[in-house]
Amino acid sequence: MRRLVVLGAGTAGTMVVNKLRRRLGPDWRISVVEQHDRQHYQPGYLFLPFGACQPDDLTRPTERFIPAGVDLVQGEIDMVDPGQHVVRLVDGRELGYEYLVIATGTEPRPDQTPGMLDGTEWRESVHEFYTLDGALALRDRLRTFTGGRLVVHVVEMPIKCPVAPLEFAFLADDFFRKAGIRDRVELVYATPLAGAFTKPIASQELARMLDDRQIALEPDFVVERIDDERRTLVSYDEREVPFDLLVTVPLNMGAEYVARSGLGDELNYVPVDKHTLLSTSYDSIFAVGDASNIPASKAGSVAHFSVEVFVDNFVQHVNGQKMTGSFDGHANCYVEAGDGKALLIDFNYDTEPLRGRYPLPGVGPFHLLEATRVNHWGKLAFRWTYWHLLLPGRPIPLPAHMSMAGKVRDYQEV
Ligand SMILES: Cc1cc2nc3c(=O)[nH]c(=O)nc-3n(C[C@H](O)[C@H](O)[C@H](O)COP(=O)(O)OP(=O)(O)OC[C@H]3O[C@@H](n4cnc5c(N)ncnc54)[C@H](O)[C@@H]3O)c2cc1C
Secondary structure, three states: OEEEEEEOOOHHHHHHHHHHHHHOOOOEEEEEEEOOOEEEOHHHHHOHHHOOOOHHHHEEEHHHHOOOOEEEEEOOEEEEEOOOOEEEEOOOOEEEOOEEEEOOOEEEOHHHOOOOOOOOOEOOOEEOOOOHHHHHHHHHHHHHOOOEEEEEEEOOOOOEOOOHHHHHHHHHHHHHHHOOOHHHEEEEEEOOOOOOOOOHHHHHHHHHHHHHOOEEEEOOOOEEEEEOOOOEEEEOOOOEEEOOEEEEEOOEEEOHHHHHOOOOOOOOOEOEOOOOOEEOOOOOEEEOHHHEOOOOOEOHHHHHHHHHHHHHHHHHHHOOOOOOOOOOOOEEEEEEEEOOEEEEEEEOOOOOOOEEEEEEOOOEEEEEOOOEHHHHHHHHHHHHHHHHHHOOOOOOOOOOOOOOOOEEOOOOOO
């Protein structure tokens, strides 16, 4: 028997086992290792604090998405021995592999910023929405928030879904407006980036949206610590941003076992070729989804498009053929703007988000870099797509590679 082990049954790992089970013959034994028994729809964490969805909408049993013919191994990975081709679990079990796919994602690490997790204000005035528990605690806090200085904050890039904190700021503006207390809330957006976002055209548009909503932008803010007694963020260049309520995105890091196994960079991401996702050190290891170090957004859409390319490459590679697929870094993300509207951005390694229509040139129905109701409905509909098409690895009629059709390079209307 040939032996494939996939680490992590989140978005990317679940797609991989579904697609590869169909492509690999019965001579392949496939296992997937996962520590949790429930699969999470993480984009929904954004809506939870505002009461716009319920926790039950966002999780399903992991095993429901694992196809027949794939062993689900419930357990926590302790380390990988790439020399011996063995995965060791915390409970002592060992799994040998011929090929390994690392799909253990990235997680928020509030322990990495002094004064955050170890301060007295964690889950009091210091909150996050990158975990289900965090989003629920923030929902409860927002219910009793009657005014003051709310700072939305990013510790360091890269983070998963890099637009999510901006969306949080836009939705918070809308939420307080509808609650009739917007005039009593000062909103601030503090980011380590030089502007609102990473890519120039989108950054300009998103900065304008912050400005329109009277959300103050605090750029180039690299936090050193949180002074919890004074409820103040302190940066390395000794700037201070005080808050009554902090909504931070903690440092995001890959799984600890990646570091213990000598497979990661300084943030525990696995170095891979950005076009094939093959490890730069081991010919038997690939990394997909947020776990890799590719210079693309850490997003479910990137996991989806890259897995499409990866599956063909994997089949070629294990059969001793040259890999012919080349992932281009394609990402698309809806950006909630508040007031029932959203933008859509579509880009790749080489092309920044541009205006236009998507996916049908000139038609849409989605508008790129423009806030519309149809985009917002697209974002809401994506949850259904996630459970019913994406995770089971069913075909979705969107090309894996980014297309320039329908995009315009200037700001004229199409
Ligand atoms: C607030 C928020 C909003 C988002 N919004 C969007 C959006 O609008 N659009 C979009 O495209 N993306 C969005 N994302 C990002 C998207 O959810 C992730 O990029 C995607 O889930 C990545 O998939 P993954 O498989 O790489 O990682 P994950 O889905 O996180 O899966 C990793 C899995 O590995 C398991 N694992 C980790 N370590 C171990 C271990 N030691 N042992 C065993 N198992 C382990 C975990 O339990 C988990 O199940 C958002 C994310 C957040 C947090």
